[in-house]
Amino acid sequence: MDVSWYLVLSALLFSVGAFGVLVRRSPLVILLCLELMLNSANLAFLAFARSLGDQDGQIMAMMVMVVAACEVVVGLGLIVAMYRRRLPLDVDEARELHG
């Protein structure tokens, strides 16, 4: 398969993830959509690594995975903290920082 297929797929997955971030209200699901976007980026990195014959792209994908894991950990910690304090798990309710 041409590399461009993978890239188009990556673009599609990224768009879907972005759309999900915009329309879902649960913080948990928004985090999941963020995962979608990160993984699509990973796919793009690997596609380019393949097309250039360079393994640096794979290293980058590894790093992305590390960062994603850390971000997930912190994000879930936030959600748990919110739940413990009986705050509504709805990003539209967290509106205090407005102008």
Next chain:
Amino acid sequence: MSGTTYGWLVLAFPLAGSITIGLTFKLVSARTAGWIGVGSIALAFLAAIGALVELLSLPAEERELTSVLYDYGGAAGIPFDLGILVDPLSVYMALVVSGVSMMIHVYSVGYMGGDRGYHRFFAYLNFFVFSMLLLVLAGNFVLLIVGWAFVGYASYALVSFWYRRETATKAGMKAFVINVIGDIGLVFAAILLIKELGATEYLAVFERAPETFTTNEWTIVAICLLLLVGAFAKSAQIPLHTWLPDAMEGPTPVSALIHAATMVTAGVYLIARAHPLFGLAPTAADISAFVGLVTLFLAATVAMVVTDLKRIIAYSTMSQVGYMVVGVSIGAFTGGLFHLMTHAFFKALLFMGAGSVIAAMANNQNIDDMGGFRKSMPFTFVLMTIGALALAGFTGTAGFFSKDEILAYAADRGGIYWSFAIGGYIAAFFTAFYAFRIIFRVFYGEKCEEARELEGGELAHGEPVNPQDGEAEDYDVGFPGEEHHIAERSWPMRAGMAVLGIGALFAGYIQVPGVDAVLEHFFEPVFESSPLFEIVPSTLDSWIGLAVGSVVSITGIALAYYLYIVAPGATARILERFRGLHRMLFNKYWFDELQNALVYRPVIALGRFANNVVERYLVQGIVVVARGTATGLGDIVKAAQSGFIRSYAMFVLAGVVGLALYFLIAAS
């Protein structure tokens, strides 16, 4: 030391005195502050004498010394520097100012005793002397204006000295505003001078003026008229005279110094100093002389009628300054300046005596309430009589010689100037009358209650009420209050008055026609460029004038004697017959009301309009519009800060999409 060094010292001493008193007012006792003030003026007087000696040691042509302390290098395109001019005219003025001030300072040490504002008084008084000396010693028009303005401020500070009195503060403001009108005239004159001649320094201006202007060219006439606006405001000539009677609200030494000897003579000095300019604009000089004539006449008529003691003397000042203005305008420079000096002596003396009398009357200044103080206040009586004699121009006194010097010159110049001589003599008759009106009213006649008490040794105590408008006084802040001082009980007052009395009697002998002409020779270097200086009345004409003057003054004194001593009710009957005329004179020709209607009210209305319309709608409107715009823009931007995370994410995504679109388009 050179003449100019003395000149700078003359300026430095009073300024140092003022600053010292001002800074140490909590540290030194009141009397000490007073003597510091006297001391600094005394030193200034000595420095002025030093400058005189230095000047006389030079040959006559060289008696024009200039000294520049700092050259501003044409800052803001105006060529001027911090420079003084030491020549016969300025040294003469410095001597008169510092000498008379010294005596008034001595008097004030006694008179102001017990006043809470004692230190403040001497600080202001010293500052005033400094300003006046700056005015006369200045070497260029800009520094003159600086001194002029300082003098105006000092007079404001001193007139409204008892600042808790509403009448006093109003009077101070009135004096200051009218003075500022004069300042405006001076400033415009200076602007025109700079524009036409490119210089402000006296010597440079007087050199270039004849080359640049033809006689009576409208520019030079305009410059001279603007100078006259300034001169008339300071010297209280009609129509800018209304501040002077009201300025009697200030303490008596202030009236003596400012409104008799120094500030009101500043206009005269100016006209004399600028005589080359006036020589090129005879029209302006004639207008000036005419205004002086009108003033001297009208003021003398009013002085015959008003009943407030200090105001009579104030109108007298206006009238005598009118004589001086006439003198220097028609070319009798020596006469005008001579009269300046003698007037300083006798007028200050009269004010000082008046201060003593008013203190005895517990601040009541109405002469109708006074009478019979001759036995209880002998010293005051003698010295006031000396002053009145000099004012009336009685034979042999200083005022006799100086006034007639002017009038003889006017007669000698001939033609239309005869009117000045005639008007001058008629007014001299009035002057003699009202001078002795004061004496006969206050010291002769039935003893008033205060006089009787004083003979018994009791000094009358006043109510804490302003005699003018019945407002309650704040003795806590100022006024001699319970402790007023009459000359008989206070030796500084007596010392000051005595020296001036000697001057009023004998100062005339330096310029007796045909015998000596000390002042004339002294002034020669300054005025010889003027063709008018050449006109010297012959000795015979002068002596005829002196004889006429004697007759006039004796007749005036006799009339006063008749009306007040011989036939005591006569004045009341005259008043009944000429009620209308009396009313016009008593209301001072309604000048105050006229100014109120013509100037004050329209300006106030304009101010109100500006406040209600321009300020509220235009200026505030701009602010409101600006605020509205800023707030509106802010509201628009604020809409994006909704607090919704998802909308923020949307903005981010929109940004990315836009950016990508841009790159795509750019790359294609």
Next chain:
Amino acid sequence: MVEVAFFAGAIGALGGAIAVIGLRNPFYSVLALVVHLVSLAGLFLLLYAEFVAAAQIVVYAGAVMVLYLFVAAYVGNIDEPLWEPIPGQRLIAPLLGLALFVELSIAVLGTALKTLESEGPEIASGFGSPAAIGELLLEDFLIAFEAASLLLLLAAVGAVVLAGRRPDPDALGEPDPEGANR
């Protein structure tokens, strides 16, 4: 053969993604994401990234997703109205997503990069193997490697702090059940 694998992976990934955004129950969304991740791992294998694929399965689909599952179970079901966006977003969000996709596609397909039109160059046999990755990590990208480990430490500490029980639960005060409504 490769094409079949590709399309299988692609469909799995895409389906999982759509399920993530579309399913109401967050627990199901998590499961959908697992499917998506496994499909992606397959695609990674096609791209000769064996180690990365293995890491994806073990770390991502294994550890990270388990975390998600735990939290989803703990938090429970949230009754969320699915399609109630902020005013205006109902129209703009799909538009933006579509626009993004279109632009990226144009960028990819219209590119002048020749290599994208082919499969890529000949690959050496150790390409993407653990040995090769390990070599790179410890030689060329050592700093990134160390930084990543530091980051993991930070994240672990942060999580403990965030979710740890406070010693005095009374000091929290009454939380506002309405949330940030002001």
